[in-house]
Amino acid sequence: MALIVQKYGGTSVGSLPRIHHVVDKILKTRAEGHQVVVVVSAMSGETDRLVALAQKLSITPNPREFDVLLSTGEQVAMALLSMALIDKGCPARSYTGAQVQIRTDSVHNKARILEVEGSKIQADLASGTVVVVAGFQGVDDLGNITTLGRGGSDTTAVALAAALQADECQIYTDVNGIYTADPRIVPYARQLSQVTCQEMIELASQGAKVMQIRAVEFAGRYNVPVRVLSTFKEGSGTLIIQSLHKDHSIVSGIAYNRDEAKFVLRGLSDLPGIAAQILNPLSDAHIEVDMLVQTPSINGATDLTFTVHKRDFNQVQELLENSSKTLKLDKLEGNDQIAKISLVGMGLRSHPKVASTMFHTLGVQGINIQLISTSEIKVSVVIDEEHLERGVCALHEAFQLGKEPKEVEIN
Ligand code: ADP
Ligand code: ASP
Numbered sequence: 001m002a003l004i005v006q007k008y009g010g011t012s013v014g015s016l017p018r019i020h021h022v023v024d025k026i027l028k029t030r031a032e033g034h035q036v037v038v039v040v041s042a043m044s045g046e047t048d049r050l051v052a053l054a055q056k057l058s059i060t061p062n063p064r065e066f067d068v069l070l071s072t073g074e075q076v077a078m079a080l081l082s083m084a085l086i087d088k089g090c091p092a093r094s095y096t097g098a099q100v101q102i103r104t105d106s107v108h109n110k111a112r113i114l115e116v117e118g119s120k121i122q123a124d125l126a127s128g129t130v131v132v133v134a135g136f137q138g139v140d141d142l143g144n145i146t147t148l149g150r151g152g153s154d155t156t157a158v159a160l161a162a163a164l165q166a167d168e169c170q171i172y173t174d175v176n177g178i179y180t181a182d183p184r185i186v187p188y189a190r191q192l193s194q195v196t197c198q199e200m201i202e203l204a205s206q207g208a209k210v211m212q213i214r215a216v217e218f219a220g221r222y223n224v225p226v227r228v229l230s231t232f233k234e235g236s237g238t239l240i241i242q243s244l245h246k247d248h249s250i251v252s253g254i255a256y257n258r259d260e261a262k263f264v265l266r267g268l269s270d271l272p273g274i275a276a277q278i279l280n281p282l283s284d285a286h287i288e289v290d291m292l293v294q295t296p297s298i299n300g301a302t303d304l305t306f307t308v309h310k311r312d313f314n315q316v317q318e319l320l321e322n323s324s325k326t327l328k329l330d331k332l333e334g335n336d337q338i339a340k341i342s343l344v345g346m347g348l349r350s351h352p353k354v355a356s357t358m359f360h361t362l363g364v365q366g367i368n369i370q371l372i373s374t375s376e377i378k379v380s381v382v383i384d385e386e387h388l389e390r391g392v393c394a395l396h397e398a399f400q401l402g403k404e405p406k407e408v409e410i411n
């Protein structure tokens with residue numbers, strides 16, 4: 001008998017017939033003799049609907065109340081799924097994040113899980129009950145409901161799997177597994193049978209929304225075996241493994257992100273402490289900066305360019321306008337019509353040709369690169385959002401990602 005945590009995403013529980021289908025899958029796992037803990041997302045579109053509702057009411061919804069509102073989506077789904085299981089004769093109980101004590105910090109809307117209390121779940125499992133937990137939410141030390149950031153149900157599932165020492169964490173979604181690129185954009189994308197944690201962290205952090213980045217980080221840290229697979233089609237999906245396996249390709253995948261915005265501060269006085277003066281107010285406001293480039297100074301003036309999440313655009317604009325009162329600068333430019341494309345792969349560190357092939361391919365397509373950043377296992381570029389799909393498809397083709405790795409040749 002194994003203990004399996006199964007997470008079903010929004011599309012998988014998006015309608016009553018789909019909930020019935022999920023019930024059948026849970027019953028099948030149980031019939032195979034396993035204990036099951038289920039984590040559910042809100043029904044598809046529900047979280048977006050709640051976000052829009054709050055934003056219609058308030059320009060800056062109160063973060064605590066926003067979390068109370070958003071957490072209801074998962075609560076609806078968990079209750080419906082439990083009811084449907086019970087109707088089929090399967091003992092089931094649903095719990096919100098607060099009820100099972102998924103304890104988080106107090107950073108509303110993007111809280112981090114600190115600890116999971118598994119005893120209530122263990123007791124239910126021991127009595128043969130299927131436990132259904134609302135994803136994406138927790139509770140802070142003061143008893144406030146928190147949410148874990150978009151896509152956070154993945155993290156709930158992996159954190160529960162770690163706390164319960166589950167044998168496998170299965171992330172059921174609307175694609176067959178993890179692909180070399182988003183299969184909705186690249187028709188020839190290839191499903192990977194395995195991907196390393198490190199690669200998946202890079203893919204997720206560069207925008208591959210198939211799993212929330214914190215979920216993969218958790219899987220790596222606590223050694224949780226995670227498998228991403230389809231709710232709708234039988235198959236073994238993609239296993240996220242801890243370390244490199246030997247047939248690994250140089251580039252394992254391409255990720256894109258339309259959610260970033262770019263700021264350029266032109267003609268800044270190039271003085272010690274300037275970067276801190278600009279960036280500290282952002283970090284104080286929990287705003288993450290992604291790419292950051294400072295150009296060499298000419299006549300004591302420099303340009304600073306960086307990207308942030310699009311949702312933070314207005315707040316960053318305001319913070320920069322405030323700090324620019326005390327800074328010397330020629331111009332502040334903001335652009336939220338950009339996109340980032342990233343190549344990810346363990347082999348990148350030893351194959352410098354990959355980056356030049358990437359730049360050449362985009363050049364041939366007439367796509368201008370606005371920013372570049374590299375790490376040992378990724379190369380990212382920022383381009384105009386309108387060229388995103390063309391760029392991703394051209395790169396997928398250039399690196400022959402549709403073919404099995406052994407057939408691919410990159411010098
Ligand atoms: P869920 O609601 O099940 O959590 P998500 O929409 O969050 O599902 O994630 C699944 C989606 O991730 C897919 O529909 C797909 O469009 C997208 N995706 C992006 N990059 C990839 C990739 N490399 N492999 C698979 N899916 C990807
Ligand atoms: N319902 C939340 C979202 O749409 C969490 C999740 O689905 O993982 O982002």
Ligand code: MG
Binds near residue numbers: 209211
């Ligand atoms: Mg998701």
